[in-house]
Amino acid sequence: MRVTPTSSLNAGCPVMVERYEFKGRALTEKFQLELRPPGSGDNIADTDRLRQALERRSSCPVGIPLDLLKEIPTRLRQQEWKVTVTVGYYWPPGWGLKGLTARLVEVEPGFDYSGPFGVAVDLGSTTVAGYLWDLGVGRLVAAYSTFNAQVKVGEDILTRIHHAATSQGLRELQEDAVASINRVIALLARRANIRPHAITAGVISGNTTMVHLLLGLPPTNICRSPYVPVVNAPGFIPAEQIGLYIHPQALVYFLPGVGSYVGGDILAGILASGMHRQEDIGLLADIGTNGEMVLGNREWLVAAAGAAGPALEGGVISCGMRAEPGAVYKVYIDSQTGKITYQTIENEPARGICGSGVVDAIAQGLLAGIITQRGELRAPLASLVVVPAEESATGKPIELTTTDIQRFLRTKAAANAIMFTLLESVGCTLKDVKYFYAAGAFGEHLDVESAVVVGLYPDLPRENIISLGNSSLMGASLILTDLRKGQEVEEIARRVTYVEMNNSPRFMSHFTAGLFFPHTDLHLFPSVQDRLKSHT
């Protein structure tokens, strides 16, 4: 099996999209209009003639930018008053459908039935992923992802926030973000065989810091108390103002966030999960660079975030690496023989181990009795060698040391602490949670069974643990294809209550209780308890 971040992104989400019916109005729409030519007794202005015809179709006001005003007389007459008109819809953030307005994006002579096209972008701190949609028929026509060029400044978000405070740093990071998105757009357009100019709407989902950097907004206050971003709800911004190489008049929508640590990417996840519409309580977790969790149902939603995740992203583990070709991402240990089997991305010789490989290896080590529930290697092992030196590309073994496992255990414990503190904040326990949604790119690659064994995911019936894949890209796509989803996500943003972890005296005790695989309270993980019994 060949697995690359790109192809897995491509493969994962369309399946999810098919779960939603394609209905409602997309963020950009194309109308073929045949206007009555002016004549004696009917000599209203070209633009007003066009606007009136258009408003009968759009049922909302249509604004026309000055640059287009100049072109309209010629375009209308080129094909005898037959034109194809593209509009983009927008609304003032938080004002919903009653504020719905259209903006003229393009007027072409004659009838054209292609598109319109829109792009959904997940602006991750590591990866920038995009979907190109043909919004005329509601079809995903291309997918592509690439690394965020900002990575050269540093892997983690704090490094970038600090870099943004240096002279030219913010500009540099902004240019990197814009360039990365433009690279995705250029490739999407090439794959679909359209001009980037034909893309007349965009939706961008990203965490709060990423959105700030893309827009050139100083992110300084995001990481210092009281953690206040410049903006939570940027709303719609014309592409040309951001520097995106789609139609310059295209409007780009930014998903709103809730505070500094629950960004648009998480809101996209809620939207994609549908948890905000269900009677049953759901728990959504995005454990990537940071750990973010949302708990709730159609009546209430609470969210929290914390520093849980770094050990899953590579760099913290001694042999850790990103999910690139050559990374061990799947591990199996035969409990009888102790034989270790592994798979690498693109089947390349192993160069390191990525997050999902670490979780797999530890879970398998626990089940095989090689790793204790305290996260220690059973004597006489000094390390868990996943790939022997002679098989690896580096000439060194790919292994997990006790230090590595302890680091992972603390990450896991932090995730547990967020989860249990969040549950307690609303007087719930895990028993009240019906569904668990794994959001974000990491959740897409992770083996669910292993994640439960190590205690990272709750021990729910497996059919109730749902991997959303790249739910950030997913949520952005939903809005692109149905503007009511955009208004829904703003409604979600208003409903979410942010729970501050730093203020909770219970956080530390939950953290301590989590420093055990799967958890000190084994009753919380009955299925794992059964499987581990042999070793206790």
Place this chain on the structure above:
Amino acid sequence: MRVTPTSSLNAGCPVMVERYEFKGRALTEKFQLELRPPGSGDNIADTDRLRQALERRSSCPVGIPLDLLKEIPTRLRQQEWKVTVTVGYYWPPGWGLKGLTARLVEVEPGFDYSGPFGVAVDLGSTTVAGYLWDLGVGRLVAAYSTFNAQVKVGEDILTRIHHAATSQGLRELQEDAVASINRVIALLARRANIRPHAITAGVISGNTTMVHLLLGLPPTNICRSPYVPVVNAPGFIPAEQIGLYIHPQALVYFLPGVGSYVGGDILAGILASGMHRQEDIGLLADIGTNGEMVLGNREWLVAAAGAAGPALEGGVISCGMRAEPGAVYKVYIDSQTGKITYQTIENEPARGICGSGVVDAIAQGLLAGIITQRGELRAPLASLVVVPAEESATGKPIELTTTDIQRFLRTKAAANAIMFTLLESVGCTLKDVKYFYAAGAFGEHLDVESAVVVGLYPDLPRENIISLGNSSLMGASLILTDLRKGQEVEEIARRVTYVEMNNSPRFMSHFTAGLFFPHTDLHLFPSVQDRLKSHT
């Protein structure tokens, strides 16, 4: 008495403005806000915090341009969360109050109670006039007018439309218009001792061609059948896109027009007159470069336009000139002695005669029996010498020849023809008309009694003939100071029915009937008939 175009503009309109109560919301507003500083448990983003506080005051959505987003965090903290925020209001053309939206224009640290300031501009083909308003207190703080720099291309509108079709012609005329308005703005700001940047809203009133040239829109189709402009209702356009030197984010509103020949300047006149709200029928006439008339009341409005007016603008009459220093603008003839007295603008030696001088001279000539009702000079006079050669600045007499008088008579007859054709189109006669409104700059200077004597104005009770002064500037000011007036003018634009003069078979017979002072049907001018009796 020293009379200049500038001072008369200044003097004329504030009086009119005082007839209206200053109430309602101006197009730009300033709010002094003291925000609650963010803290633990209240860490919404700076911009959203500001927007929420603002929306409580504006009661409508507030959009924030990207450029301002970047500045907001610093500005909020500079004076401990005390800021003065300036917004501009706008709405999609034709959508009224339900589409009302605000746009953040400026955020200043601390409390500032000056202004906000707005500028109203009448963009005439000859003169560009502006009023600077302090919209905080609703006070006119400065007035200024200057010639439209486009005049160098040609006095009349057709010449400019043709020039716009040449290479670079449109750009040149656009730059001239922008430069002329900017000159007015610069002087207004200097007089009021404010920075032009402090002006955060604008309203521009002009005829359809002038608005097209200012916006760089091709005016070609305005003057060829079926006379279709590019746009009738440009709505709001940011100042920076037009090139106006006020606050770059300020929104500039353009009064809507009705077709090619009834522009925003006429709509401003209707608005200023209030005829659209009255039960009694009113007739509004703007006889300047062209002749435009509107008839109606609160239930219906019809409008027409035609080539009536050139003989009033100077250039067509042999000694004609614009209303500049040295122009004869007032003439009195003693019927007993035949002695002629005159006044020139700024009391400078006479260089020519302007429109109001021509009307005065002919009326006085008629009353003194020097001019016949057919528009001929009584023998043995070869000309009506208003200023003898020895008194004039040119060394030649300032006089009206029979040819001049005949030219004026045809202009007058054309105005009559528009008026009577318009009245007939709705089955009315002059008897049904209660009020006559003289709109436009020309109406401001004209002596009402003389205008009735020559038959240019209808013979109504004099108190029902109302000189609106520069009603274009007046209407623009009303909208600037009360945005509901802007929505009212759009309602008026929808209500006005344009009556095509070219299509009316009766137009020519009305024209012929008008080739007599005051009119062949003397019953229409009973008061004039009495005064002229002695000579018939």
